[in-house]
Amino acid sequence: MAKIGVFVCHCGENIGRTVDCAEVARRAMDLPGVIHAVDYKYMCSDPGQRWIIDAVREKGLDGVVVASCSPHMHEKTFREAVAAAGLNPFLCEMANIREHCSWVHENRMQATDKAADLVRIMVEKVKRNRPLQPIKVPVTKRALVIGGGIAGIQTALDIANAGVEVVLVEKEPSIGGHMAQLSETFPTLDCSQCIMTPRMVEVRQHPRIQLYTYSEVDSVDGYIGNFTVKIRKKARSVDLDKCTGCGVCTTKCPVKGIPNQFDRGLGTRRAIYVPFPQAVPNVPVIDRERCRYFQTGKCGVCAKVCQADAVNYEQTDEMVEESVGAIVVATGFELYDVGQGMEEGHRGYGEYGYGQDPDIIDGLQFERLASASGPTSGEIRRPSDGKVPERVVFIQCVGSRDEAKGISYCSKICCMYTAKHAILFKHKVHHGQAYIFYMDVRAGGKGYEEFVRRAVEEDGALYVRGRVSEVVRRKDKLLVRGADTLMGRPVQIEADMVVLATAVKPQPGIEALAQKLRTSYDDYHFFKEAHPKLRPVESSSAGIFLAGACQAPRDIPDSVAMASAAASKVLGLFGAKELEREPIVARVNEVTCVGCFQCEKVCAYGAIERKEIRDRKGQLIKVVARVNEGVCQGCGTCQATCPSKSVELEGFTDEEIFAEINAVPVPS
Amino acid sequence: METQEAMEVQTTQPEWTPAIVAFVCNWCTYAGADLAGTSRLQYPANVRIIRLPCTGRIDPLFILKAFERGADGVLVSGCHPGDCHYTSGNFFARRRWTVFKSLVDFFGLDERRLHFSWVSASEGKKWSEVIQDVTDSVRQAGPFEQYPGRED
Numbered sequence: 001m002a003k004i005g006v007f008v009c010h011c012g013e014n015i016g017r018t019v020d021c022a023e024v025a026r027r028a029m030d031l032p033g034v035i036h037a038v039d040y041k042y043m044c045s046d047p048g049q050r051w052i053i054d055a056v057r058e059k060g061l062d063g064v065v066v067a068s069c070s071p072h073m074h075e076k077t078f079r080e081a082v083a084a085a086g087l088n089p090f091l092c093e094m095a096n097i098r099e100h101c102s103w104v105h106e107n108r109m110q111a112t113d114k115a116a117d118l119v120r121i122m123v124e125k126v127k128r129n130r131p132l133q134p135i136k137v138p139v140t141k142r143a144l145v146i147g148g149g150i151a152g153i154q155t156a157l158d159i160a161n162a163g164v165e166v167v168l169v170e171k172e173p174s175i176g177g178h179m180a181q182l183s184e185t186f187p188t189l190d191c192s193q194c195i196m197t198p199r200m201v202e203v204r205q206h207p208r209i210q211l212y213t214y215s216e217v218d219s220v221d222g223y224i225g226n227f228t229v230k231i232r233k234k235a236r237s238v239d240l241d242k243c244t245g246c247g248v249c250t251t252k253c254p255v256k257g258i259p260n261q262f263d264r265g266l267g268t269r270r271a272i273y274v275p276f277p278q279a280v281p282n283v284p285v286i287d288r289e290r291c292r293y294f295q296t297g298k299c300g301v302c303a304k305v306c307q308a309d310a311v312n313y314e315q316t317d318e319m320v321e322e323s324v325g326a327i328v329v330a331t332g333f334e335l336y337d338v339g340q341g342m343e344e345g346h347r348g349y350g351e352y353g354y355g356q357d358p359d360i361i362d363g364l365q366f367e368r369l370a371s372a373s374g375p376t377s378g379e380i381r382r383p384s385d386g387k388v389p390e391r392v393v394f395i396q397c398v399g400s401r402d403e404a405k406g407i408s409y410c411s412k413i414c415c416m417y418t419a420k421h422a423i424l425f426k427h428k429v430h431h432g433q434a435y436i437f438y439m440d441v442r443a444g445g446k447g448y449e450e451f452v453r454r455a456v457e458e459d460g461a462l463y464v465r466g467r468v469s470e471v472v473r474r475k476d477k478l479l480v481r482g483a484d485t486l487m488g489r490p491v492q493i494e495a496d497m498v499v500l501a502t503a504v505k506p507q508p509g510i511e512a513l514a515q516k517l518r519t520s521y522d523d524y525h526f527f528k529e530a531h532p533k534l535r536p537v538e539s540s541s542a543g544i545f546l547a548g549a550c551q552a553p554r555d556i557p558d559s560v561a562m563a564s565a566a567a568s569k570v571l572g573l574f575g576a577k578e579l580e581r582e583p584i585v586a587r588v589n590e591v592t593c594v595g596c597f598q599c600e601k602v603c604a605y606g607a608i609e610r611k612e613i614r615d616r617k618g619q620l621i622k623v624v625a626r627v628n629e630g631v632c633q634g635c636g637t638c639q640a641t642c643p644s645k646s647v648e649l650e651g652f653t654d655e656e657i658f659a660e661i662n663a664v665p666v667p668s
Numbered sequence: 669m670e671t672q673e674a675m676e677v678q679t680t681q682p683e684w685t686p687a688i689v690a691f692v693c694n695w696c697t698y699a700g701a702d703l704a705g706t707s708r709l710q711y712p713a714n715v716r717i718i719r720l721p722c723t724g725r726i727d728p729l730f731i732l733k734a735f736e737r738g739a740d741g742v743l744v745s746g747c748h749p750g751d752c753h754y755t756s757g758n759f760f761a762r763r764r765w766t767v768f769k770s771l772v773d774f775f776g777l778d779e780r781r782l783h784f785s786w787v788s789a790s791e792g793k794k795w796s797e798v799i800q801d802v803t804d805s806v807r808q809a810g811p812f813e814q815y816p817g818r819e820d
Contacts, residue, residue: 098705099703100701104711104713105710105711107713110713121716635722635724635757636720636721637722639727651721660718661689662737664716
């Protein structure tokens with residue numbers, strides 16, 4: 001016979017005002033198996049918990065029901081109290097008579113009846129609860145960071161500086177990401193390269209960071225604490241260890257005039273190239289698509305001029321395997337390409353002429369023009385003829401906040417970088433005039449509003465509220481036609497250059513990466529956080545964390561804060577010798593399982609494995625499902641799916657739930 | 669106070685209140701119902717919540733069992749599509765529900781007794797409205813006497 005204790009909480013007046021707690025306790029005493037039922041003012045207080053502990057010990061209770069607030073509030077508290085008394089914590093359940101009863105009903109009789117029912121339901125459940133032991137999973141204390149932009153770099157450095165090894169994977173030939181492309185940063189106008197490059201070098205030199213550039217994550221297996229990651233090192237055609245970074249090959253290569261990606265097509269490079277002067281590692285890569293040797297088999301100039309004998313045409317993609325315990329995704333963003341070649345439905349803003357007229361550029365291209373390391377060495381010159389533009393029109397919200405283009409969100413950074421562009425332009429072209437078409441100016445952030453005011457008041461940027469309808473070429477000028485909605489009239493500006501603040505989108509290929517990681521992304525294909533407020537840097541999968549603009553549009557301070565937060569989450573995970581997980585996981589009855597693997601199809605986490613059952617001679621009898629405890633998250637979808645009822649979710653077994661349903665009263 | 673209570677009892681007693689069992693997921697609807705409580709939104713006291721980790725855990729037999737045990741109506745509620753804490757559990761729940769619903773139609777159970785909703789953790793108001801709507805709908809269908817349960 002069960003020995004259940006029921007503890008009814010008044011929660012001060014919160015429950016006691018509407019529910020007759022003494023009556024609930026009295027009725028609980030009549031339930032079969034209940035040997036102890038009391039009510040108390042504050043069950044969660046120290047003396048309240050002491051009551052529970054003493055009762056468990058003195059009466060030898062083998063089950064506890066606390067009727068009080070929501071289990072989301074205090075389940076942990078009471079389970080810990082029960083454990084302190086020496087009883088398995090999973091033999092404690094809560095009846096929610098506050099949020100689900102006293103707070104939502106006024107009628108004292110009805111509320112008391114309902115509270116008594118809720119207690120009875122939980123008493124019936126707890127009688128069938130099984131003692132569960134926390135699952136212990138060993139942890140590989142090594143972290144993988146995917147993406148070598150500012151978020152990835154910050155995460156890697158924070159983790160490595162705490163004494164933990166990090167594997168950093170970057171798909172481009174150099175780390176640095178978008179931040180390395182920027183000229184100055186808002187709202188302080190300090191030079192982006194100056195604060196970025198020392199960190200890049202630190203990553204390269206750090207004894208605990210294993211850096212893979214020009215590499216991509218190929219596959220991810222395993223679960224929290226124990227991931228196995230396969231990384232594809234793409235053939236660079238230059239030996240990383242031999243190359244001295246002298247750069248002779250990049251000046252002798254005969255294939256010239258290839259648009260440089262890093263300069264957003266504004267500058268050119270050769271077939272063997274270093275993406276930018278401060279690249280880390282400062283080792284060139286051969287663009288095999290364009291290299292004369294790879295295309296025609298004749299050339300080999302770079303190999304001839306290389307004194308270090310580092311050029312290797314025979315190099316192939318190489319696969320490496322790394323074991324890690326946690327993964328941080330920091331894959332960043334890309335800008336919405338409003339030009340040609342967009343997929344149908346997203347093709348937009350043909351009327352702005354991006355991609356057709358060289359003097360219509362996007363925000364990152366402007367950054368390259370303004371950057372000292374850029375194609376114009378920091379002078380603002382328009383791409384078509386190299387003339388210094390006198391009137392520049394900036395158009396904000398190109399793509400962002402436009403449901404018709406499939407992007408309803410605000411890209412967050414454009415208001416600020418456009419203000420910065422206006423300031424930089426004025427600083428470099430003193431007689432120039434910047435016009436900014438905007439929808440709203442969103443400058444939420446430390447020093448941000450002041451920065452926008454500075455653009456207007458000190459640097460004379462003219463803000464025009466309204467949208468631009470078209471940009472047309474009129475000889476030497478670009479005619480920008482739009483509406484000034486504050487003045488209520490059409491405007492027309494003759495500009496020398498137009499800069500579009502295009503929307504921030506997640507990196508392409510995010511879907512495939514999310515599938516490899518078995519985590520989820522939102523409607524816009526940004527990675528989805530576990531909880532928008534309370535767990536912003538955790539993904540929906542245990543052991544996988546998020547940093548930076550892969551989760552939503554982020555500026556640098558936000559990305560860095562997120563990166564450090566993700567790093568601290570990883571270090572917290574590694575703090576314990578073994579990982580302890582709630583044992584709410586599914587278990588397979590190997591006797592009845594027929595191996596149909598319906599469960600495998602519905603499991604979102606890939607937690608179902610195959611187990612071979614053999615007889616003594618080693619003959620295969622059957623293959624059954626096995627749940628990997630480390631991976632299972634405890635949703636129970638497999639149990640509802642299993643045709644032979646061979647898989648059970650601990651804590652929510654059929655027996656427990658049917659007992660609850662049976663305890664729902666039959667009206668008399 | 670006492671007279672007021674007595675009056676309330678008198679006014680509510682003539683009207684029959686249906687018994688409703690709600691199967692809800694732990695992460696969205698249970699939390700949404702918590703929020704209804706925190707926001708002190710009033711709704712009928714006739715619903716008994718059975719908490720499950722995910723709507724994907726719901727076996728159609730739970731619903732039949734609830735009817736057998738005297739429920740007049742059943743509500744299943746979970747996270748909105750795409751918001752499932754377990755990525756896709758609610759999609760499986762929805763598929764199962766669709767098939768189950770046609771079975772229920774086939775054996776002639778009044779569809780006003782069966783309800784499905786998406787209530788997120790931020791939709792406390794929606795939860796109280798859903799309970800009101802479900803109660804009204806089940807009340808129209810009347811007491812469930814079609815399938816009397818076994819007497820244990």
